[in-house]
Amino acid sequence: MFPAVWAARTPEKPAIVMAGSGRVLTYQELEDRSLRLARHLRACGLEHGDVVALLTDNRPEAYEVYWAALRSGLYVTAVNSHLAADEVAYIVTDCGAKALVVSADVPAAATLEVEVADRLAYGGEVAGYASYEEALAAAGDEPIAESHGDDLLYSSGTTGRPKGIRSPLPEIAVGEPGYVYPLVFGTTYAFDDSSVYLSPAPVYHAAPLRFGGVVHAYGGTLVMMERFDAEQALAAIARHGVTHTQMVPTMFVRMLKLPEDVRASYDISSLQCVVHAAAPCPVEVKRRMIEWFGPIIEEYYASTEGMGATAIDSATWLEHPGSVGRPIIGIPHIVGEGGDEVGPGEVGAIYFERNDRSFAYLGDATKTDAAKHPEHPSWTTVGDVGYLDEDGFLYLTDRVAFTIISGGVNIYPQEIEDLFSLHPAVADIAVIGVPDEEMGERVAAFVQAAPGVDPSPELAAELTGHARDRIAHYKVPREIHFRDSLPRTPTGKMVKRRLVPDPQEGEPR
Incomplete structure (x- = not known):
């Protein structure tokens, strides 16, 4: 489902709450505003498969843009708000964006030099941009054809320049079941309309952006932190009765290093599921988090490329410490230096076999080809290294480039x-x-x-x-x-x- 369904059922329910300011965006507001933006983008000439770029800090408007794209068959490219103007310009130009929406509080927005037909700014005035609010107010009432869009995100660029990752648009309507993220993660982590999800990470990153969309698909409430702070995360959990959250291991470390009396002063009993991903978690860190939060720590291993995923719960992890789990998407293969698959316990490049979905690095056929196994085109890798044990559990050791x-x-x-x-x-x-x-x-x-x-x-x-x-x-x-x-x-x-x-x-x- 998507916000229109929940706007009809529970129009005044908070779709988004900002943890710091307390600002609320209801489902009716999310529905109305995303629909108005979709109409505006159509009026500006954007058609099925075109791209709208988003440069923002953590604000509710980010999901107005996200749902405007998804409901009208557009790609949305969320750009790292910490990049310099030239770095942002590279991504906006590389993805072929026909529209650019920015937050006035992102420093790069004011000095960004790109050729984009439609430029909107919210949260304040930015020279060279039209008013986002005025554009929504002026949007017409004509219906739009609601096909299904997707994200077109960029790699984090830890080993080189970021590359866009584009998959074919889903061949379903936006309200129909089958979109991969609600289908896989919504069911894996038991999201429903009673879920309250704390998102402490930047919304431009794949997991926070996509999981926020999952929350809205199921009619829950997304509590978004303006920025992560270890104690304030605990405070938000207690204040909002958070049931789900997703963090990265560095956040776990910062929380564990809080004084014991500070940690004990917040009621976190509402938590049902704490997901972590994005980077390997040290065994002792995870063990201590399970001791503190209880056996509700869930882990998945995936990538922005969407080439495969594994998952593991607390009880299973305690039996296989250090593992990132068994596959939930794709079939993992470990490939040695000679290109052949190796046996259990042997370290090699991690490939996932997947025949139901493909991706390409935008404008870089060489890198796309390099991600594929030379003899098995349906096997792809993002350069991580690890091994499978005798029971089929995957373990990460590092990235090829870092070895x-x-x-x-x-x-x-x-x-x-x-x-x-x-x-x-x-x-x-x-x-x-x-x-x-x-x-x-x-x-x-x-x-x-x-x-x-x-x-x-x-x-x-x-x-x-x-x-x-x-x-x-x-x-x-x-x-x-x-x-x-x-x-x-x-x-x-x-x-x-x-x-x-x-x-x-x-x-x-």
Whole structure:
């Protein structure tokens, strides 16, 4: 279903509540405003399969744009609001957007130089943009043909320039069953019209955007945080009686590092399901979250490309710690360096076999072809590395691009990073390989020290010793570089291409 159904049944029910400001958008308002925007876009010449780009912070209007696109057979491209104007311009131009909707509070909006026929701004005036509110008010009353649109999102660009991921539009009407996200995730996590979903992450990212759509398909209420804060997330859960939420592991870590009395002061008993995804979760972090929240932690592994997915619940994870579960979409295959499928326990590239859906990297046939197995075109990969156990459970080890090869031995940075996820002196850590004349590459760690901790040679020695006591010595970082902050995306992914050792730095060993 979609908002029109719920607007008819429960028009005054909140479709969206902003956790900070308390602003509410009802289902009737979401229906009316998304329909008006759809009419406006049609009047501006957008046709089935065209693209509307969205550059926004977390605001209810984001879902007006989302549902306007989905109900009228358009693609919606939500753009990372933290990008510089030139980076935004690349995406808006690359996706071929014919309309651009921006929030006045996004800095890049005012200096963005792109050729787009229709430009709208909400939340304030922006030079060069028409008023979003005036456009909605002026929209006509003519009906529109309600085909089904989709998102056209861009990769996070952690290993290179972002690429658009486009799949064929669904061959159903917007109100008909069969759209993949409500169908799979709605049933997997038992969403219904009583669900209250807390979304703490930026709405431009695939999972928050899509899960918000799932909530609306089932008639629940989406509670959107303006930005994530560990204590404020707990406060929102208690205040709104949140039943579902989705977080990334870095959010778990920040919540676990809250003082015990702060954590205990909020009533989280309404929670029925806490989903995590987007990045691997250290085993000890997840174990402690299950101890705190109870056996309601659910995990899925997927990608923006939609090439496959796995899922696992708390009880099963405790029996298979570290696993991201068994497949719920597609069939996983582990492929070795020679291109052949390998057996249980052997590490290789993760491919998913799927014959019912395809995708393409927009404007990059080379990258699209590279994602496919040369002998099995229905097998695709996003570059993650892992293995399957004897029971068919999938485990992640890292991304191909991040694997360190030192002296001919593969080293997976994720294993080293996980060692420090809950270390009291470490706020954040990233491990990469740097060139080494003798070994090819050596292990280097970039560390953001915890507040109040002095980033000193003594701390470097302490961290090196911590690793040496717990993993093979060849995996221990040979050098540690301290930074005031590390380049994570707001969804928790580390942008490792931005990590560069300073030649002037000492190299604690």
